Amino acid sequence: MSTGQQHQPGSNSDVRRAATHAIITIVFVLACFGVAALSSGSLRTAMIAAAPAVMFVGAFSSLWITYRSWQAGGRWQVWQGASWFLLAAAVLTLMSTAPVLLD
Incomplete structure (x- = not known):
């Protein structure tokens, strides 16, 4: 985007922003697991517990952006897809870390 151009609610940048948000969330979760492994x-316990929490924060922030995009008349469906992906990943992360945390 050059200077002087406004963000268009229906532009392809919404897809790029949603994908970037999901990727950054996953990178932070992998960083938590990396620190836990080392x-x-x-x-170690704190980092394993933080991983699902980080994933849920990413999912809920994506849901918030979905709501804001819907209000603005933008492409909220893209953000809803990212939200569902992150929520599913958060549940899987929580279920995979629960046995380690319960030991």
Whole structure:
């Protein structure tokens, strides 16, 4: 986007922004797992517990952007797709970390 151009609600940048949001969320979750793998004790437990929390924060922020896009008349469907993907990933992450946290 050059200077002077306004963001168009129906532009392809919505798809790019939603994909970038999902990818950044997943990278943060993988970073939590990486730190957990390299540590031990309470830091390991905290990082394993933080991973689903980070995924849920990413999912709920995507839902918030969905709502704001819908209000503005933009392409809210793109953000809803990202929201559903992140919510499903958050549930899978939570279920996969639960056995480790319950030990």
